[in-house]
Amino acid sequence: MKPLRSVLYVPGDKPRAIEKARTLRPDAVILDLEDAVAPEHKAQAREHVRDALRTPWRVPVLVRVNGLNTPWEHDDRELALTAGAAGIVLPKVEDARTARDLSLGLPLWAMIETPLGVLNAPHIAAVPSVAALLVGANDLARALRTQPHPDRTPLLHALSSVILAARAHGKTPLDAVYNDVRNPEGFQRECQQGRALGFTGKTVIHPDQIEGANTAFGVTTQEAEEARELISAWETARAEGKSVATFRGALVEQMHVDEAQEVLELWGVTEG
Numbered sequence: 001m002k003p004l005r006s007v008l009y010v011p012g013d014k015p016r017a018i019e020k021a022r023t024l025r026p027d028a029v030i031l032d033l034e035d036a037v038a039p040e041h042k043a044q045a046r047e048h049v050r051d052a053l054r055t056p057w058r059v060p061v062l063v064r065v066n067g068l069n070t071p072w073e074h075d076d077r078e079l080a081l082t083a084g085a086a087g088i089v090l091p092k093v094e095d096a097r098t099a100r101d102l103s104l105g106l107p108l109w110a111m112i113e114t115p116l117g118v119l120n121a122p123h124i125a126a127v128p129s130v131a132a133l134l135v136g137a138n139d140l141a142r143a144l145r146t147q148p149h150p151d152r153t154p155l156l157h158a159l160s161s162v163i164l165a166a167r168a169h170g171k172t173p174l175d176a177v178y179n180d181v182r183n184p185e186g187f188q189r190e191c192q193q194g195r196a197l198g199f200t201g202k203t204v205i206h207p208d209q210i211e212g213a214n215t216a217f218g219v220t221t222q223e224a225e226e227a228r229e230l231i232s233a234w235e236t237a238r239a240e241g242k243s244v245a246t247f248r249g250a251l252v253e254q255m256h257v258d259e260a261q262e263v264l265e266l267w268g269v270t271e272g
Contacts, residue, residue, distance in 0.1 A: 002027050002059075002269050002270060003027065003200060003201065003217075003266055003269065003270065004027045004028055004132070004172055004174060004200055004201040005027050005200070005201040005202070005213055005214045005216075005217035005218055005270070006026040006027050006028075006201055006202060006204055006209070006210045006213035006214050006217070007026060007027065007028045007029070007030060007134075007174060007201060007202070007203045007204065008021060008024065008026040008028070008029050008030065008203075008204050008205075008207070008210060009030050009032050009036065009064070009177065009203060009204070009205050010029055010030065010031055010032060011032050011036035011037055011045070012031050012032055012033045012036070012037055012045035012046065012048055012049045012063075013036075013037045013038075013041040013044055013045035013048060014048075015048045015051070015052075018031065018048060018049075018052045019052075020207070021207075022057060022058075024207050024210055025210060025211075025214070026059060026204070026210045026213075026214075027059060027201065027214070028059050028060045028061070028062065028086075029057065029059055029060070029061045029062070030061075030062050030063070030064050030089050030203070031049045031052060031053075031061060031062070031063050031064070031085075032064045033045050033046060033049065033063060033064060033065055033066055033072070033076050033079075034064050034065065034066050034067070034091050035091070042066070042072050043075075046072075046075060046076065046079050049063060049079060049083070050079055050083045053083040053084045053085060054083075054084075060086035060087065061085060061086055062080075062085055062086050062087040062088065062089050062107075062109060063076070063079065063080040063083075063085045063087075063088060063089065064088075064089035064090075064091065064111075065077055065079075065080060065088055065089070065090060065091075066091075067090070067091045067092050068090075068098065077102075077104065080106065081104055081105070081106065085106065086106070086107070087106050087107035087108065087109055087131065088102065088104070088106050088107075088108050088109070089109040089111065089134065090102055090108060090109070090110055090111060091111045091113065091136065092111060092113045092114055092117065092136070092139070093110035093111055093112065093117055093124055094114055094116040094117045094120060095116070095120050095123065095124070096120065096123040096124050096126065096127050099124050099127040099129065099130050100127050100129070102129075103127070103128070103129035104129075106129075107129065107130075107131035107132075108127075108129045108130050108131060109130075109131060109132040109133075109134055109174075110124050110125075110130050110132070110133055110134070111133075111134045111135075111136045112124070112133055112134065112135055112136065112140070112162050113135075113136030113138075113139040113140050113143075114139065114140065114143050115140070115143055115144060115158075117140075118140070118158045118161050118162060119161075121133060121161055121162050121164075121165035121166075122164075122165040122168060122169070124165070125165040125166050125168065125169040125171045126169050130169075130171060131171060131172060132166070132171055132172035132173070132174055133162050133165065133166045133171055133172070133173050133174070134174045134176075134203060135158075135159060135162050135173075135174070135175060135176040136176060137152070137155060137159075137176030137177070138176070138177075138179070140155065140158060140176075141154070141155060144158070150186065150189075151193070152190070152193065156197075159175075159194075159197055160197060160198075163197055163198040163199060167198065172200050172201075173198065173199050173200055174199060174200060174201055174202065174203055175190075175191075175194035175197075175199040175201070175202040175203065176202075176203060177202075177203050177204060177205045178190050178191075178202075178204070178205075178209065179205075181205065181206040181208065181209065184208070184209075184212065187209055187212055188212050188216065190202075191212060191213055191216035191217065192216055194216075194217075195216055195217050199217070200217065201213060201217045202216070202217065214270070218266065218270050219263055219264075219266050219267040219270065223263060223267075224263065224264060224267040226260075227260035227261070227263040227264050227267075228260075228264065229247065230247045230252060230256060230257070230260045231257055231260050231261065231264075233245045233246070233247040233252060234247075234252050234256075234257045237252075
């Protein structure tokens with residue numbers, strides 16, 4: 001599976017939006033039965049999602065189910081299990097037991113949206129069936145009683161905690177959605193911040209955000225070329241019997257070579 005630079009949420013009760021999503025280029029799609037769908041539309045949304053999964057997609061398609069202890073949880077999970085979803089997205093996961101109990105044979109993407117979820121993120125990430133941790137910043141900010149900030153300063157500790165937990169257990173950390181779809185500059189700034197923090201990619205809510213996320217969390221031609229040059233400098237130094245090399249004035253060790261190889265691997269799978 002390609003790296004998850006962009007993951008598009010699509011409301012399950014909007015069949016036209018679902019069909020449009022087939023023509024777009026996110027790295028994955030989440031068909032949403034939870035927050036994006038009003039209670040009176042839940043049953044109909046479930047049927048739209050079932051119809052959408054009957055034909056193949058070119059990217060993985062997951063289903064965000066309604067949370068535990070809601071009237072829709074069992075029907076949502078049955079749909080995800082029987083209709084061919086690539087995974088289940090579970091909202092407001094707060095402990096490892098919840099994640100283990102939902103180990104139903106599909107990859108589980110656990111949403112970290114509460115203070116308790118952040119505190120327990122390492123234990124949640126350690127559950128074998130959990131493949132990714134997704135930050136739900138809107139609910140988290142509300143629960144923490146933070147004030148809006150363009151740089152997300154009040155949330156930085158929580159964001160880094162989720163990334164640390166995911167990386168420690170080899171899981172994928174995905175950044176939260178950016179709400180203002182009319183502010184591409186703000187979206188791009190937040191993408192760049194997310195990549196700097198260590199997120200693999202970003203969840204998005206509008207088609208216009210896909211390309212920006214793919215660019216921010218991808219590899220540019222210049223970055224790929226620099227990686228090739230660094231590896232070449234290292235190989236030359238090793239051929240001369242040296243244990244280290246220099247590249248553009250900086251010391252190069254095996255760690256830097258490994259990182260450059262990862263850059264080229266990402267370049268290869270996203271450009272191919």
